[in-house]
Amino acid sequence: MTTASDTAGILIVDDMEENLVALEAVLGSLSHRVVRARSGEEALKAMLREEFAVVLIDVLMPGMNGFETAANIKGLDQTKDVPIILLTGASVDPNYAYRGYTVGAADFLIKPFDPWLLRTKVNVFLELHRKNQQLAAQADQLKRLLTSENRPGGEPAGTAPGGPRGAQEGEEPATVASGTPEAGPGEERRLTDITAQLAELELLLRDARGTDQSNLADRVAELERSVGRLMTSRGG
Incomplete structure (x- = not known):
């Protein structure tokens, strides 16, 4: 039988095609569908359409960046409980990690990351969701x-206060149907x-x-x- 935890996918958000391809290659062995989004706006629409167990978001995106996308996800009742992993390049502001946690991210990874480490972290959130x-x-x-x-x-639901429905006068009222x-x-x-x-x-x-x-x-x-x-x- 298929359950909600079986159908919940992984959402990857990045404006660069090569990064999306790399993430799909790393996460493909986890046996959960991987859904792409090329922007923060597209990611929010996807999360309102279907259920995800975890979302990976690149920090440096044009328009709505990763921090803003994470904050918007956490601001919606429907998506606020979905764990977020933020991804960014090596030459970043040292305060990025702190900023990521303040907007509700569950984890923060710096590229280039170890594929095994990324799979392990994502799998933890998949198991937690299950x-x-x-x-x-x-x-x-x-x-x-x-x-x-x-x-x-x-008295189970549908039983009259004086006893089972249809009981005759003189019958013992202390039993249910x-x-x-x-x-x-x-x-x-x-x-x-x-x-x-x-x-x-x-x-x-x-x-x-x-x-x-x-x-x-x-x-x-x-x-x-x-x-x-x-x-x-x-x-x-």
Whole structure:
């Protein structure tokens, strides 16, 4: 099955054809599509059209330079989380690296760069994007499970307050359509705790670039186990 992380590409931005060809040759072995842009304006249009896991931008471009392009990318909600690697020649202002980080770049490389080093850096961001997508999908799955199967009070969505829809007078109202017992105070507390943990996890996912990915994965696994124990205790 194709996932968002499989289809997210690499955007390379440079006004010089020979530089674009060189970058394509270096990054071609990473098995992710490489998309070209010849200017900052073209790069912004491409990023609004499709998803990218990382973008490489040459600093010295006519019109909108690399710093301005990076700042514009970081200024848009749709693209602000995409990591940026700035590229520039050897004879540059020593303050360029600092300026690059201030506009939101994640890394800064000086040409000529080692092809292996560039591939390694780009691959780190590809892997980070893949893990973020997996964690976000797991968090969303847990949220759906909590909201559809484990509402406080033990009633799944669509169940009337007095019991299952269509229940006859005199029938036991403390069960839902699936036959699962209604949640007691202890289960409601556990649900509240799981929901709070999920909300915290979602906040971490929004700022995952500076977060320990293994820790996030452990948090997701812990929540999944908690939901599983809750379902087992209720006979689900």
